[in-house]
Amino acid sequence: MECDSQKHKEHMCALKEKGDLELIGCLSTNPTVECGNCRAKADKPENVCNPVELPK
Incomplete structure (x- = not known):
């Protein structure tokens, strides 16, 4: 699936790349x-x- 580039900066992979571990935790x-x-x-x-939904 292609990612919406405008929202990508808020996604977990972008946050990890920036090193924002505190926000990732939240x-x-x-x-x-x-x-x-x-x-x-x-x-x-x-x-x-x-x-992808996680199994319950």
Whole structure:
């Protein structure tokens, strides 16, 4: 899946690249999705490039 480049700077992979580990921690306290590209886990689908729902 292609990522929306305007929102990409808010995605987990971009935050990791910037070294913003504190924000990554805040956005992944109770993950419900993971990125189908890089496997980063996040609480909300809008925080990853290619959201895939995690099994419950």
